[in-house]
Amino acid sequence: MIIVMKHTASAEDIQQMITNVEALGLKAKVIEGVERTVIAAVGEERVAGIHSLESGPNVDEVLPIVAPYKLASRELRPEDSLVQAGSLAVGSGQIGVIAGPCSVESEEQLLATAHAVKAAGATALRGGAFKPRTSPYSFQGMKEEGLKLLAEARSQTGLAIVTEVVSPDDVDLVAEYADVLQIGARNMQNYRLLEAVGKSHRAALLKRGPSATIDEWLLAAEYILDGGNQNVMLCERGIRTFEAHTRFTLPLATVPYVQQKTHLPVVIDPSHGTGHTHLVPAMSRAAIAAGANGLIIEVHPNPSKALSDGYQSLTFDQFEETMAGCVKIAEAVDRKLGVMQ
Ligand code: PEP
Ligand code: MN
Numbered sequence: 031m032i033i034v035m036k037h038t039a040s041a042e043d044i045q046q047m048i049t050n051v052e053a054l055g056l057k058a059k060v061i062e063g064v065e066r067t068v069i070a071a072v073g074e075e076r077v078a079g080i081h082s083l084e085s086g087p088n089v090d091e092v093l094p095i096v097a098p099y100k101l102a103s104r105e106l107r108p109e110d111s112l113v114q115a116g117s118l119a120v121g122s123g124q125i126g127v128i129a130g131p132c133s134v135e136s137e138e139q140l141l142a143t144a145h146a147v148k149a150a151g152a153t154a155l156r157g158g159a160f161k162p163r164t165s166p167y168s169f170q171g172m173k174e175e176g177l178k179l180l181a182e183a184r185s186q187t188g189l190a191i192v193t194e195v196v197s198p199d200d201v202d203l204v205a206e207y208a209d210v211l212q213i214g215a216r217n218m219q220n221y222r223l224l225e226a227v228g229k230s231h232r233a234a235l236l237k238r239g240p241s242a243t244i245d246e247w248l249l250a251a252e253y254i255l256d257g258g259n260q261n262v263m264l265c266e267r268g269i270r271t272f273e274a275h276t277r278f279t280l281p282l283a284t285v286p287y288v289q290q291k292t293h294l295p296v297v298i299d300p301s302h303g304t305g306h307t308h309l310v311p312a313m314s315r316a317a318i319a320a321g322a323n324g325l326i327i328e329v330h331p332n333p334s335k336a337l338s339d340g341y342q343s344l345t346f347d348q349f350e351e352t353m354a355g356c357v358k359i360a361e362a363v364d365r366k367l368g369v370m371q
Contacts, residue, residue, distance in 0.1 A: 032095055033089055034090040035047070035068065042087075044067060044069065046087050047069050047087070048060070048069065050086050054071070055074075056073040058071060059101060061107050065108075066090070075094065098248075099249050099292070102248050102251045102292045102293070102294055103291065103293075104293055107293040110123075110293055113262070113294075115233040115261065116189075118209065120295045120297060120324040123366075124323070126323070126325075127151065127325050127353070128154040128156045128192050128210075129150075129154075129155070129156060129328075129329045130143050130147060130157045131156070131158075131328065131329065132161075132301075132336065132337075132340075133176075133337050133339075134158065134176035134179050136179075141179075141186060142331050143157075143329055147346075147349060148188075148189055150346070150349050150353045151353045151367065151368050153189070154189055154190040155180065155183055156192045156193070156328075157180055158171055158194050159176030159180065159193055160173060160197075162194070163338070168338070169337040169338055176193075177206075177207040180193055190210065192210040193210075193211075194212040195213065196223075198222045201226040201227060205231070210235050210263075211227050211232050211234050212265075216239070218247065219242070225253060225257055227257070228253055228254040229257050229258065230259060231259075232261075233262070236250060236265060238284075241269065244287065244288060244291070251264060263294065263323075264294050264296045265299055266282075266303070268299070276303075276309065277302065278303055278304075278305065279303075284296065286320060296324075297324035300313035301327055301328040301342045301344075302339075304342065305341065305342050306341065307344060310348075311344075318359045318360050318363065318365070329346065330345070331345075
């Protein structure tokens with residue numbers, strides 16, 4: 031349920047409503063919007079006495095939240111959420127660009143990439159230190175050593191760090207170094223991991239599972255929000271279909287659809303979404319045209335030598351050109367890429 035408070039509601043009235051909600055065995059989450067303060071009563075809504083909430087102090091109305099995901103839903107929060115983590119701002123008019131290698135491979139590789147993507151206008155650096163690989167024989171990442179290199183890249187460039195966490199046990203370690211915890215497609219329904227990230231003070235980038243429905247994806251985001259972490263970005267990275275010409279199928283209708291259903295920002299990953307370097311620039315531009323709040327793009331100094339995902343990585347020059355194209359599209363749709371507005 032959503033309890034919409036009147037404009038005249040005082041801090042005590044809001045506190046009283048929280049007490050009333052909790053007395054019913056529900057969790058109370060206060061959302062301060064521009065226009066109104068609402069209190070979400072989250073949990074089993076069929077509890078006896080739920081209608082008594084309507085007679086609370088300075089209550090305007092009590093409405094059901096129809097969507098299965100309560101905290102993620104637009105019904106709860108009509109305004110877009112803005113997620114900020116260091117130099118990265120995504121949502122509510124801000125288009126963030128996260129760029130960098132699939133995996134952190136060496137100091138030289140990472141620092142060269144960090145400086146190049148920054149110069150081209152990226153607002154955050156990506157790089158996997160813990161890699162979820164399909165084969166146990168593939169490169170698994172540099173782990174903590176990789177995290178240290180990412181922190182060094184941040185101190186040299188000022189770019190926020192986005193890096194994946196693959197296990198609940200590693201959340202604290204990764205959060206020591208990262209600004210944004212990436213939850214990979216393979217882990218979208220790892221509920222213990224989602225809960226651990228929900229307790230973290232770091233922002234989260236939740237990738238869509240390749241065979242997850244949008245409702246399943248938003249319910250996964252709900253786990254993180256329910257844990258108390260409000261800084262959640264969704265990332266569409268392509269789904270598995272019968273089509274084999276691209277690595278995955280990148281559905282850009284996800285952007286306007288998800289934006290209708292949720293206040294959370296949506297970031298597009300054209301690298302994993304297509305699996306081919308030559309398709310990344312066009313799909314980056316298309317994502318911006320569709321209204322995406324951000325992009326995450328793989329960039330490598332020498333893609334043919336990359337330890338993972340070289341075939342879908344851009345060179346520095348290709349990334350610079352892609353950014354130039356995206357800037358033009360952003361202007362055409364009255365948005366600005368990267369820059370705080
Ligand atoms: C990645 O970002 O390198 C990655 C492993 O992505 P995904 O989880 O979308 O496959
Ligand atoms: Mn990758």
